[in-house]
Amino acid sequence: MEENKEQCFECPHHLECGGKNIELVKRLADKMITEEEAYFVSELFKALSDMTRVRILFCLLGGEMCVCDIQELVGVTQSAVSHQLRTLKQAGLVKYRREGKSLYYSIADSHVSTMLATGLEHISE
Amino acid sequence: MEENKEQCFECPHHLECGGKNIELVKRLADKMITEEEAYFVSELFKALSDMTRVRILFCLLGGEMCVCDIQELVGVTQSAVSHQLRTLKQAGLVKYRREGKSLYYSIADSHVSTMLATGLEHISE
DNA sequence: ATAATATATGAGCAGTTGTTCATACGTTGA
DNA sequence: TCAACGTATGAACAACTGCTCATATATTAT
Numbered sequence: 001m002e003e004n005k006e007q008c009f010e011c012p013h014h015l016e017c018g019g020k021n022i023e024l025v026k027r028l029a030d031k032m033i034t035e036e037e038a039y040f041v042s043e044l045f046k047a048l049s050d051m052t053r054v055r056i057l058f059c060l061l062g063g064e065m066c067v068c069d070i071q072e073l074v075g076v077t078q079s080a081v082s083h084q085l086r087t088l089k090q091a092g093l094v095k096y097r098r099e100g101k102s103l104y105y106s107i108a109d110s111h112v113s114t115m116l117a118t119g120l121e122h123i124s125e
Numbered sequence: 126m127e128e129n130k131e132q133c134f135e136c137p138h139h140l141e142c143g144g145k146n147i148e149l150v151k152r153l154a155d156k157m158i159t160e161e162e163a164y165f166v167s168e169l170f171k172a173l174s175d176m177t178r179v180r181i182l183f184c185l186l187g188g189e190m191c192v193c194d195i196q197e198l199v200g201v202t203q204s205a206v207s208h209q210l211r212t213l214k215q216a217g218l219v220k221y222r223r224e225g226k227s228l229y230y231s232i233a234d235s236h237v238s239t240m241l242a243t244g245l246e247h248i249s250e
Numbered sequence: 251a252t253a254a255t256a257t258a259t260g261a262g263c264a265g266t267t268g269t270t271c272a273t274a275c276g277t278t279g280a
Numbered sequence: 281t282c283a284a285c286g287t288a289t290g291a292a293c294a295a296c297t298g299c300t301c302a303t304a305t306a307t308t309a310t
Contacts, residue, residue: 049171
């Protein structure tokens with residue numbers, strides 16, 4: 001570790017660091033997730049980070065339903081449901097189709113169910 | 126749908142709703158995720174809902190590393206990394222072990238990798 | 251056209267979050 | 281015991297979030 005006694009390219013912010021795993025850091029530096037990817041992933045999870053939205057999605061796991069169905073099952077105002085459905089739609093988590101006056105919402109794809117299931121598994125351990 | 130013309134138990138917030146799927150709502154009402162579960166799931170995803178934390182976790186997918194390794198790979202201050210690691214630890218997403226002066230952080234369990242992978246898949250479509 | 255129904259949306263506000271700065275804590279070597 | 285290093289933590293502040301309220305939009309029936 002003698003070479004760490006002087007400031008080096010790999011370790012510019014301090015002079016030495018006993019715990020540093022230079023090999024690992026070098027290897028990962030190129031493979032790191034990009035800023036853009038990290039941003040989109042975090043935005044995706046942000047859409048899942050609210051209790052009301054989680055409850056809405058668990059409703060929709062049971063099948064497509066209109067806004068007033070969701071409103072009843074989740075027990076919040078129509079406005080609140082609608083605002084949250086918008087967030088979920090923008091994140092690509094739900095889709096909808098119109099039938100008469102009603103809009104029927106449903107889970108967008110299988111990734112959503114997978115993430116919810118994995119999340120539920122994680123908390124029950 | 127004649128019975129919907131009057132206010133009913135299943136539909137207390139309005140008099141009628143053509144789009145309503147009474148059967149589905151009845152069936153799901155008992156099976157709904159509890160408030161407590163929804164809260165914990167949303168808290169879990171909240172921990173994944175920040176760009177810096179996502180980047181930290183993707184670092185750790187490459188193997189355990191100390192705080193200064195993460196600091197270098199992610200490119201934020203030591204304090205910021207430390208604060209975010211605390212959030213991740215409280216959510217059960219990472220664990221650590223001490224070795225000398227350094228703390229080595231790593232992914233807590235396979236659920237974390239699964240959620241990150243599924244999230245990454247979802248955004249690249 | 252008009253009214254009623256189902257849903258969406260903008261503004262505003264209280265509560266929350268992520269960062270920085272300063273400082274404290276825990277470990278090691280001299 | 282003391283200094284240096286690696287890491288954690290509390291306070292403070294700007295930015296963001298989710299709700300409510302009021303209102304707008306889209307569809308259907310009369």
